[in-house]
Amino acid sequence: MTNRLIVITGATGTGKTTVSDYLKEKYKIVPVITHTTRPPRFNEENGVDYYFENDQSFEDNHYLERVKYSNYQYGSSYEGLRKAWKVNPIASIVLDTQGAITYAEKLTNEVEIWFLKVSDERVLRERLIHRGDKIESIDRRMQSSEYRRDLVLPEQLQQTAQVIPSESWSQTKKQVDLLVGKLQEQLV
Numbered sequence: 001m002t003n004r005l006i007v008i009t010g011a012t013g014t015g016k017t018t019v020s021d022y023l024k025e026k027y028k029i030v031p032v033i034t035h036t037t038r039p040p041r042f043n044e045e046n047g048v049d050y051y052f053e054n055d056q057s058f059e060d061n062h063y064l065e066r067v068k069y070s071n072y073q074y075g076s077s078y079e080g081l082r083k084a085w086k087v088n089p090i091a092s093i094v095l096d097t098q099g100a101i102t103y104a105e106k107l108t109n110e111v112e113i114w115f116l117k118v119s120d121e122r123v124l125r126e127r128l129i130h131r132g133d134k135i136e137s138i139d140r141r142m143q144s145s146e147y148r149r150d151l152v153l154p155e156q157l158q159q160t161a162q163v164i165p166s167e168s169w170s171q172t173k174k175q176v177d178l179l180v181g182k183l184q185e186q187l188v
């Protein structure tokens with residue numbers, strides 16, 4: 001087995017995208033781009049952050065798994081994963097916890113699950129305001145059952161997931177560097 005997929009999961013605002021960007025910048029670990037019907041945020045780009053779809057075009061793709069999260073559709077494909085693995089034997093993907101469970105079941109030993117954890121929800125709210133999200137969309141998101149579910153590591157992942165405290169970036173970065181180092185050693 002020569003490939004690995006780092007599945008980055010956790011609630012909104014815990015820093016999943018920040019970790020994914022850091023992996024790309026520092027380790028050339030390529031993110032799998034997923035599809036969504038959510039409208040782009042002001043700084044997001046089609047084909048870079050997501051493939052932005054409408055309800056109809058979303059259905060034209062073949063998904064390894066798909067979920068509904070806070071009223072929008074999200075889905076990821078094997079094709080996206082193969083593309084990322086062509087560039088680097090270690091790839092990453094940002095998923096909700098339901099997607100993380102599916103990947104753990106389907107790809108078993110090829111996945112590493114990283115669960116980002118922030119204990120204080122007020123911190124998450126502040127981060128989303130700082131990120132520039134609109135207050136209405138923050139409220140909608142934080143009231144969704146999916147967001148509430150993703151605050152806690154699901155039972156199915158408790159044996160396998162690495163829990164990464166994400167209260168401060170220096171703490172998160174240290175843990176990420178450690179885990180990537182271990183992964184690289186395993187693949188030598």
Ligand SMILES: Nc1nc2c(ncn2[C@@H]2O[C@H](COP(=O)(O)OP(=O)(O)O)[C@@H](O)[C@H]2O)c(=O)[nH]1
Nearest residue numbers: 012013034035067069074075076094095096099
């Ligand atoms: N299962 C699954 N989850 C996805 C996919 N793409 C994105 N997500 C997750 O959907 C949730 C909402 O994503 P987004 O609207 O970008 O908000 P974010 O939480 O601020 O990143 C996050 O938990 C993402 O990790 C996908 O293809 N499959």
Ligand SMILES: Nc1ncnc2c1ncn2[C@@H]1O[C@H](COP(=O)(O)OP(=O)(O)O)[C@@H](O)[C@H]1O
Nearest residue numbers: 012013014015016017018127131166168169172
């Ligand atoms: N470990 C961290 N410590 C402090 N702030 C962080 C950390 N990770 C991310 N942030 C900030 O929090 C906000 C949300 O991060 P983001 O990566 O978009 O979260 P997610 O993808 O999980 O929704 C961003 O403004 C980001 O700069």
